[in-house]
Amino acid sequence: MCVKVLPTVVAIQGKHVNVDEVCSWCRMFREDDMHVMFECSFAKQVWEAVGLQRLVDVQQNDTVKKVLKRVLNTGTTDQWIMQRAKEDGNKHHNHNSTGIQNWSKPPGGWIKINVDAACRPGDDFVGAGCVMRDDCGKFLRASSTRIRGKMQPKMAEAVSLREALSWTKQWRSNKCIFECDAKPVVDAVNGARGKSMFDTIVEDYSYLLKHYKEVLITFVHRSANIVAHKMAQTTYSETDLKEWYDYTPDFISCNLALEEI
Template sequence: MAINLFQDCKRAQEDGASVNGRDQVQNWCKLPPGWIKVNIDASCRVDCDFIGASCVVRDENGNFLWARICRVRGRMQAREGEVRSLREALLWIKQWRHTKCIFETDAKLVVDAVHGGRGSSNFYTIVDDCVDIIKHFEEVLVVFARRSANKVAHLLAKATYSMSDPT
């Protein structure tokens, strides 16, 4: 069912993906009952010792449920920041005991790595941790979304730099 859902959403996005070479806003794909969609993003700045991570959670009808922002300590490149944001979202959603989730990120490298790319860098160590966490869910999809579909999560991740509390 998860694969069919993913394929239906992908076809809907491709059908309206561009007009005259310009990206269109990504369409919402209605989820089956009991599923949630989690848009995630990270913001990395070279002048900070942390990255901003965020996630926005919506139900099967697209209604807002929760949002979370946090700082993740450490200097890291964008790809490590994006996969750390996924890890934070997985751990948070796991606490809520939701077992059927779609995690959307605008970092295609992260999606590809979760679906089978392996290596020996710090990035892949975090990917392996994410894959282990995913095993605690009933059904999970990690999918790529254009930045326009992830805009709220992107803005929230950037907002962590204006937070006064570093936690």
């Protein structure tokens, strides 16, 4: 595109070929290189889909080369890393031969917090657990707590993530990736919300996320979230667990999580 060899309709017309100059994607505007790359509605959807639409700033009298150069000069490394982390988190990209997804390390400089909930019919509480690890896969902290109330699994997952966001900000407020195996919860966080009780809980995330400089909430397969699930299950073995119980690397009772890690 930078050397103007892409066969857009305008380029083909320049070679004296009789073709319709209207874009074959949007069917609205003249198809030149700037339109194909940045201005077409389809092109904008592509940039948005990869999370880079805000970096593509098209100005008057721009050329493709000018726009790309400006994007590469103004896009920080962290912005590109954040997008890569988001893509990795939303893809089932790390499967073994049995089709089971394995836990994967976060990008350099980031930490990953896996979150899960455990609930049993008839109980008046749900268990919540989370495990924090760094970009080397090293265990940092883990926590478990009981959250009072009878809840369906979807609601329990939403409340657990809310509590994990609140707990984590005590230790870390930037470059955090929260992984959750409840896709409806992740979709609600990253998309439109309604007016149900579930949506009200998700709305609380907006306040908590203000405490973070860079944060992602992504979906992960349950098989890659097993440690957090075990932490949530420990709440059923404790006789009186009312608040977040903190497990650090030197806390010997954390063997359950450490062995699995």
